[in-house]
Amino acid sequence: MMTIDKLRCPQNHVCPAIRVCPVEAITQEGNGLPVIDQDKCVECGNCIRFCPMGAIQNK
Numbered sequence: 460m461m462t463i464d465k466l467r468c469p470q471n472h473v474c475p476a477i478r479v480c481p482v483e484a485i486t487q488e489g490n491g492l493p494v495i496d497q498d499k500c501v502e503c504g505n506c507i508r509f510c511p512m513g514a515i516q517n518k
């Protein structure tokens with residue numbers, strides 16, 4: 460299951476992983492902590508590679 464570590468995500472920018480998610484599973488309000496819709500996520504791993512902070516993990 461993809462998770463976003465709120466301690467690693469500075470929550471001060473638009474999440475770059477949003478645009479690389481093939482199923483639009485990641486949403487974000489403003490610059491807040493992104494949310495992954497686990498029902499949509501296919502665990503492709505794209506978002507892990509595009510998060511510069513290493514905040515997205517599969518665990």
Ligand code: SF4
Nearest residue numbers: 480500501503504506
């Ligand atoms: S693992 Fe893939 S499908 Fe799941 S949230 Fe990340 S980019 Fe989207």
